Amino acid sequence: MSATHEVFNQVEPLVDYNLFAGNQALGAALKFNAPALDTAHLHALGSALGSAEMQTHARLANVFTPQLKSHDRFGHRIDQVEFHPSYHALMTAATAAGLHGTPWGSPHPSPHLSRAAGFMLFTELEPSMLCPISMSYAVTPALRDNPAIYTDWAPQLTSRGYDPALKLWKDKAGVTMGMGMTEKQGGSDVRANTTQAVPTGSDHWGQRFSVTGHKWFFSAPMCDAFLILAQTPSGLSCLFLPRVLPDGTLNQLFIQRLKDKLGNKANASSEVEFAGATAWLVGEEGRGVPQILAMGTMTRLDCALGTSGLMRQALSLALNHTGQRSAFGKKLIDQPLMKNVLADLALESEASTALALRLARSFDRPEDEHERAMQRLLTPVAKFWICKRGSHFAEEAMECLGGNGYVEEGGEGIMARIYREMPVNSIWEGAGNIMALDLLRALRKADAAAALAQELAPARGMHAALDHLAESLPTRVEQMATEMEARRLAQDVALAVQAALLAQTAPGAVFGAFCDSRLAGHWGHSFGSLGAGVDFDAIIQRAQPR
Known part of the structure; x- marks a missing residue:
């Protein structure tokens, strides 16, 4: 019996390659x-x-x-995942x-x-x-x-060990920690938290509290300990709450259910209740919000890094697919419209990478005044803009694969996971409006405008559109007094810094196309609308994953 068809014009998966060497x-x-x-x-x-x-x-x-395994087979509460x-x-x-x-x-x-x-x-x-x-x-x-x-x-x-067992921290090669801030009635407004912490004395770890309340989003509940926010007699405070207490008994932390999320499926996100859980004060009592915001700076960095990584993988999959699949007599990657889309995605990916790593650099130089200023300024900007671009980017990259990108199966099935994952980085640790408000707080620092001008200075004179934007930003930064335009300002600061970075790190074809499209207006409202004068081949070749 002969086969009814043969399989051809399908792509080989992008596998067994070096993610770093080709980037x-x-x-x-x-x-x-x-x-x-x-x-x-x-x-x-x-x-x-x-x-x-x-x-x-x-x-x-x-x-x-x-x-979730809330109880063992004998009826004992175990609260394990x-x-x-x-x-x-x-x-x-x-x-x-x-x-x-x-x-x-x-x-x-x-x-x-x-x-x-x-x-x-x-x-x-x-x-x-x-x-x-x-x-x-x-x-x-x-x-x-x-x-x-x-x-x-x-x-x-700080060790490089991993031990998932629920046991005393000192008996493990490595531990992980989480955070618990959000409650059902408050969301991002953590000052509305109702979880109560009553003082119960002090010991080797300092002031001790009994905590009663709940957390609405409590990611990774199998971590070994958490920093949480709770209302103490002096106000909202940051507390250290371990799963296993120093005497080896389990703390009174009860997992109510796991969240059924759009994406981020491998991570357990939960709702929990504290019923007299034991926790210890971290930092000054009543100063929990500033303490949590300091941690949020680093998780927001990871949101920008994570979205940039997802962009890179989505672009790599699109390049791999279009480089092998043929339509209308030639490879997809050789079709003019597809070239435009791929080059546009490559510009976005490289600009996001440049901005995210520029922000990361500031964490290595805490003693540098300019780096501290840029960290305050770029954290909300990078988190806002890169993450906002992520979902649109993933959709366009998926479309490069056609129906194969929409299917969960096989090597290209990761594209569907990427698309579902993109929104979480934009929502987690403060959605777009929260980032815009954080930007306004950063701008109230006297050095914000000067630090931004210093950051953009190396690219002065390299593109007229960038010069025009760079000249307008300090005034806008100094005069920004209303929330209404904060998101637009975050976008423009991001684009200006991305352009200035590309001027110093990328070939002229990339820098020029980025400025012409994002800053000079030679661009439409979707990916794939770059001007005809762009060096598409050079941009695409630079972005190839292999």
């Missing part, structure tokens, strides 16, 4: 921000993450989602790569920039399990405000 935009951004950085570890990580094995782990961790083995394989790889608390204990130069590049590479898998990794990174320095807890926990938080 020229990432390499250029690293060289610009840290010229002496040794990237050998990133080459090794890029090779591991591009393997079929790691791609399979990412797929399985998302297909076989976490399961079961994960597929691939989840633990991914967590092991991420901690081994030092993507969590490791940079805070590193003696090497540029540990945060190096970690940021690794985080972006890991995100390309779309593994959906980096939330506890990111939170562990963000909370580690906050614990220094309770020296006793930091002394006990820092070795495990």
Whole structure:
């Protein structure tokens, strides 16, 4: 019996390649921000993450989602979450790569920039399990405000070990930490929190409280400990709440249910109740919001890094597909309209990478006044703009694959995961309006306009549209007194800084096309509307993943 058809004009999957070696935009951004950085570890990580094995782990961790086990078979409350083995394989790889608390204990130069590049590479898998990794990174320095807890926990938080067992921190090779802020009645308005913390004395870890209340979004409930917000007698305070208490007993933290989310499937997001849970004060009582905002700065960095990594993977999949599939007599990548789309996506991806890593650089230079100012300014700007572009980017990249991109199966099935994942980075840790308000707070600092002008100065005279925007921004920054135009200002600051960075890191074809389209108006309202004079081939060739 003969076959009814043969399979042809389908693409070979993008697998077993080095995510770092082929990413020229990432390499250029690293060289610009840290010229002496040794990237050998990133080459090794890029090779591991591009393997079929790691791609399979990412797929399985998302297909076989976490399961809540509230009770054991005898009726005892256990409040544990079961994960597929691939989840633990991914967590092991991420901690081994030092993507969590490791940079805070590193003696090497540029540990945060190096970690940021690794985080972006890991995100390309779309593994959906980096939330506890990111939170562990963000909370580690906050614990220094309770020296006793930091002394006990820092070795495990900064180690490269991973142990998912629910047991005492000092018996583990490594630990992870989470945060609990949001409540059902308040959302981003954490000052509306109602969770109560009653003082119960003090011990080796300082002032101790009994906590009663709830958290509406409590991601990664299987972390070893959490920093939470609760109302103490002196106001909203930051507290340290471990899953396992120093005496080895389980804390009174009860998981009510796991959230059924659009994406981010491998990560367990939950609702929890505290019923007399034990927690310890971190920082000054009544100053919980500033404490949490400091941690939010780092998780917001990860939102920008994560979206940039997802953009890069979506672009790589689009380039891989269009380079192999033919239609209307030629390869898709050779069709003029497709070239326009791919080049436009490549510009967006490189600009996002440049901005995200520029922000990461500021964390390595806390003693530098300009870097501190840029961190305040660029954190809300990068989080707002890059994440806002993510969903639109993923949709266009998916369309390059046609129906194959919309299907969950096979090597190109990651595109559907990327599309579902994109909104979480925009929503998590403050959606667009919250970022715009944070930008306004940053602008109230006297050095904001001067720092921005200094940042844009190296690109002066390189493109008329950039010069025009750069000249207008300081006045807009100084005069911005209303919330109504804050989102537009965030967009324009992002575009100006991206252009200035590309002027220093990218070829002329990339810089010129970016400024002509994003700044000079030679662009439509969708990807693929670049002007005919763009060097499409040069831009596409630079973006190729292999």
